[in-house]
Amino acid sequence: xxxxxxxxxxxxxxxxxxxxxxxxxxxxxxxxxxxxxxxxxxxxxxxxxxxxxxxxxxxxxxxxxxxxxxxxxxxxxxxxxxxxxxxxxxxxxxxxxxxxxx
Amino acid sequence: xxxxxxxxxxxxxxxxxxxxxxxxxxxxxxxxxxxxxxxxxxxxxxxxxxxxxxxxxxxxxxxxxxxxxxxxxxxxxxxxxxxxxxxxxxxxxxxxxxxxxxxxxxxxxxxxxxxxxxxxxxxxxxxxxxxxxxx
Numbered sequence: 001x002x003x004x005x006x007x008x009x010x011x012x013x014x015x016x017x018x019x020x021x022x023x024x025x026x027x028x029x030x031x032x033x034x035x036x037x038x039x040x041x042x043x044x045x046x047x048x049x050x051x052x053x054x055x056x057x058x059x060x061x062x063x064x065x066x067x068x069x070x071x072x073x074x075x076x077x078x079x080x081x082x083x084x085x086x087x088x089x090x091x092x093x094x095x096x097x098x099x100x101x102x
Numbered sequence: 103x104x105x106x107x108x109x110x111x112x113x114x115x116x117x118x119x120x121x122x123x124x125x126x127x128x129x130x131x132x133x134x135x136x137x138x139x140x141x142x143x144x145x146x147x148x149x150x151x152x153x154x155x156x157x158x159x160x161x162x163x164x165x166x167x168x169x170x171x172x173x174x175x176x177x178x179x180x181x182x183x184x185x186x187x188x189x190x191x192x193x194x195x196x197x198x199x200x201x202x203x204x205x206x207x208x209x210x211x212x213x214x215x216x217x218x219x220x221x222x223x224x225x226x227x228x229x230x231x232x233x234x235x236x237x
Contacts, residue, residue, distance in 0.1 A: 008119070010119065010147050013115075013146070035119030035120075038147075038150065041191070043192030045190040045192075047192070063160070064161050068118055068156060068160060068161045068163070069150060070155040070167065071155075075192075
């Protein structure tokens with residue numbers, strides 16, 4: 001039994017990601033899309049937020065949104081997995097429900 | 103004869119997630135056409151507007167990032183980037199587009215008008231502008 005949590009806001013502008021990470025349970029899946037994809041980049045001031053949940057939650061980033069923003073996949077934080085739109089659908093299907101942190 | 107003012111466009115939003123970045127670019131182009139002294143400042147998530155290699159084919163939106171590289175042709179002379187914002191996002195000047203500028207009359211040219219500046223300089227530039235447009 002697990003949920004998919006989605007985040008679509010920049011971690012530098014809103015606290016959506018921070019709240020998602022604080023209020024989601026171990027075993028949850030977290031998908032970063034739209035402006036939240038910036039959180040997947042290595043070397044940022046918020047990198048440790050993702051690292052802090054790496055042990056018990058799986059983090060995904062939506063590839064087309066990441067690529068649109070001019071970021072290279074080689075610079076994604078280790079352990080964060082890139083998915084395409086079909087992968088997004090698979091995540092929705094594989095989890096009990098979707099909780100959006102808008 | 104109308105007065106020429108120093109316009110500063112302060113860009114603080116990432117592209118694509120909201121319409122701010124695109125709207126700012128539209129107003130910048132209009133202002134330049136009215137022969138005002140136009141400068142751009144990129145701070146906070148606005149620094150993301152200038153990343154090179156943007157490819158929006160997968161999200162079905164227009165990639166407007168090439169337009170930044172043409173701003174020199176619209177007589178935009180300065181594009182400033184807040185260093186602290188860039189560093190907090192794990193980026194360097196190498197991640198950003200370069201914008202060439204040339205004065206067609208005097209043939210004076212600058213290879214890249216994108217300039218990374220510290221907070222003190224940002225404050226000074228904003229304070230010295232006649233008008234600051236916020237996006």
